[in-house]
Amino acid sequence: MKDLNFENDPRVLALPPALRPKMVSQLSEAAAAELWDVLSVELKDAFEARTVVPTVVNEMSALRRVMERPQVVEAVIKEPAKPKAVQKAPRLLDCLVASATAEFLRRTNGTPVGKTIDSLFDAKNHKLSRSVSKKMLRKSATGPARTLDAAWASELTNHDVLGFWQDVGEVSVLGSLVSRGFATPLDFGPNNSLTVPLRGPKGTMRGAWVEEGATIPMLQGSLGSATFFRYKLAGISAYSDELAQVSVPSIQSTIREFILEDTLVAADEAFLSTDGPVPALRPGGILTGVTPLTPGAGYDDDLKGLLGAMATARARNPVFLISPQTELALMLARENGQYIFHDAMLNEGTIYGRPYIVSNNVPETRIIILDAAALAIALAVPEIDQSNAATLVMTDAAGADPKMQGNGADHGSDAAGDIQISDAATTVPASEVKSMFQMSATAIRVVYSGMSWGMMAPSYVAYVDRGWS
Template sequence: MDIAAQIAAFEAKRASHQARMTEIMKKAAGEGTTLDEAEQQEYDGLDGEILAIDAHIKRLKTLQKTLATTATPVAGGSTEEGAASRGGQRIEVRGVNLPKGTAFTRYAMALARSKGNLMVAAEIAKSWKDSTPEVETVLKAAVAAGTTTDATWAKPLVEYTNMTSEFAELLRPATIIGRIPGLRMVPFEIKIPRQTGGSTVGWVGEGKPKPVSALAFDQISLGRAKTAGIVVITDELARASSPSAEQVVRDDLIAQTAQFLDTEFVDPDNAAVTGVSPASITNGVTPVVASGTDADAVRADAKQLMANFLAANLSLAGAVWIMTETQALGLALMMNPLGQREFPDISISGASGGTWLGLPVILSENIPAQVAVTGPPAIPAGSRIILAKASEILLADDGETMLDVSREASLQMDSAPTDPPAAATVFVSLWQMNLVGIRAERYINWGKRRPGAVQYITGAAYQ
């Protein structure tokens, strides 16, 4: 691309950015609101790119004038000979505005297309060298052996770590766990002492014996629990190099993992399975059953919930509400007899739900709904509103998603595979069917330091 064409391309890109910025501001003006967090980031990012584009266009125009004054006559009898006689400098424009997770996904696609051959995968990754050169670097680093004293290993190792972290960064904001501030991070398989009983102190008369007591302790630890999922795609899809094929793989892994972790974290029916999975933070908690649907019932139920919290000697400082967007909408639209909002601080825009009764709100539609129970006690159908003290919830998470790819395995194409396989189990050969299996695994575990750290309202249908 010659300099004039580059200038034209950058000017077109600048015009596109400017149009998008205008569109964002017009939308906010039409709704009478300020920009939300995502819109602010997009607007500021576009503004920064325009400044960079303006500076680059200025440099290109200066270079264009310089080359025009130093141009030399063209020699030779053909276009190739003329270009060779004139020489010049090649200028490349590389794309940098790729979605987060692109490098990780391309790494997976390269492994799939190469049938697990790392050398072939590195060659495939060369087609993305301009936009994601780290993919080729990682694959090449994986081919050669190395030691901890190898001076050439450090840079590829850092790039590999950054690329897997990029995927984790894209996943975590989509989950409840990733949006709760103040969770207590702990290592896997480390014992944590916990006091369960205190000493005894009382009034003693003159010359009377003093009471002797003992403290009570136990230990809690978070073992290694693992989530895993396999996505099977056709060889044709794996070979496609368009962004849409990459988006299919990335979105499916992210959406399924996020939904699973959200549900497992808050579903009261999710009990612990020794050596396999932790209990949800609401499991074993006696809920407050919603007493009605109007504002008076809301306040009465929330008061009872907070009273349970305080009765466990836990401060409300650092606690958060976790609820569905549907229930947040019902609370946000509640009006008093004067036509004023009952709870003006609650919001349904963006990942944050604002505040409710002075505490932050986390929104997620992955909270399982309460089905009607005839009792006793009778529980109406509705949603669940959870109150959790973040600092009293332990979280062990290595923050990495491990990836493996196979074309030769045989799989049970079932979301609940039998273990061990039954006699009638049908296995599908990936090799025979021209399929590619991509497996993602993540180690994560959680638990409550104290039983009373989480309370919830069930059967809520406030509106």
């Protein structure tokens, strides 16, 4: 506490003795007043603290009880986000079939094309296929629907020739050659012909050993070319509109078979034939001008003869082409109780170390071998048109008359051998002419424009018609 004795205070001692008592009294009163003010403030604070302390004590007690009470902690792990479905790349073949199916149903029973396409491709993995198929059907109000029109995604059809033929490998020898990487299709583009460089006999440009300082000899070989022309493979099929009453997958399957199993069989038959080319009509078969090997006593003689022909031609990539019947016979061939080809054919897809392609389009007893490195092929994506107002001459290009012919032979149609509507009544017997509108039917036309093939030389292909089984 502050000292209230001011008798020895310097301020008092500095005064005359008579004034000192009065000065001591004044200083004491001032100090007492100051002390009183301080005590008043402290008493006030103490009173306020007295009223707050119980509240603080109660809150601390409540907090202590909460802290002492057992706590239940629940940890919730957030479910990870589900990955987005993988979108599969659109296959041109599937999109073509889907768009053709949708257009057929639109014409026959008015089903919106979008509804049909959505039913053929699920939304989870095939959004791109839906989009491509629908874009193929966005066409102008005038003119037929065509896959090669700009609105029918011509960019896709022009640049995915390889993808289309890879997809048809199961039903086509040409498709198998592409899908397995033995051949890459050439593209005609806007041209009517393609010229492929061709070198002369191998071994004519062999290098020579040269002594130091001596002159290096010149090498001269021959260089030629092979020219391929654009050909068109086409067909029309008419379907009753009642087909629209069956399920959409059944319609899709029917159209797919027309595009693949019917039209592509004709392409393979021409490709594997011995028929020569017909100018402006069709390419010659790869066996044109090739003399078949003399059949041996068994599979060993025939296979060795074919491989020997490839060795003589210095083939770089020999490939066998066989029928399912030949494949089965080879897989079951045994010597001394042991299968000869079975394991290699089953596990490696080879015969005597060479790859093979099996197809129903290869004649049953024929075995063909070709150098895939010497094969040139130009392939096309089909152009698909539909019409329910066309009038058609109901004749094909084979079988009994009346039929269309090319160069006087079956499976072709040229200016001299075709049958137009104006010719129908004069054929023997008369050709049928039918209106799609009157029949309540729809005609589907498939055109492969820009097809051609050929070997760089006849020596790069050989074949034999086996006599064993």
